[in-house]
Amino acid sequence: MMGYRIYAWLNEGKPCLRIYKDDSDTACVEWDYQLANEQSGDEGKEIQRLFRQLLLLTCEQELNQNVRLFRLSSDSLAPSFTT
Numbered sequence: 189m190m191g192y193r194i195y196a197w198l199n200e201g202k203p204c205l206r207i208y209k210d211d212s213d214t215a216c217v218e219w220d221y222q223l224a225n226e227q228s229g230d231e232g233k234e235i236q237r238l239f240r241q242l243l244l245l246t247c248e249q250e251l252n253q254n255v256r257l258f259r260l261s262s263d264s265l266a267p268s269f270t271t
Contacts, residue, residue, distance in 0.1 A: 192216065205238070207245065216248075217241045 191210030196203065199220065207217040219238050223230060
């Protein structure tokens with residue numbers, strides 16, 4: 189199972205989130221609350237943007253754990269499993 193390092197903080201009162209893969213310094217999620225006009229009522233869209241990124245990260249993790257690789261042998265058209 190893959191681990192993650194999660195950093196969350198406030199930058200001038202606005203939330204920020206970074207999620208890094210444990211095995212590298214690659215950022216999986218980089219999210220800063222961005223709302224141009226506080227009176228616009230678009231706070232929900234910002235939260236949806238965050239949840240979209242978190243959902244995509246979850247899907248990527250599931251795919252990485254549950255996908256089997258197939259290789260076609262040159263002798264037949266039947267795929268053979270690789271491990």
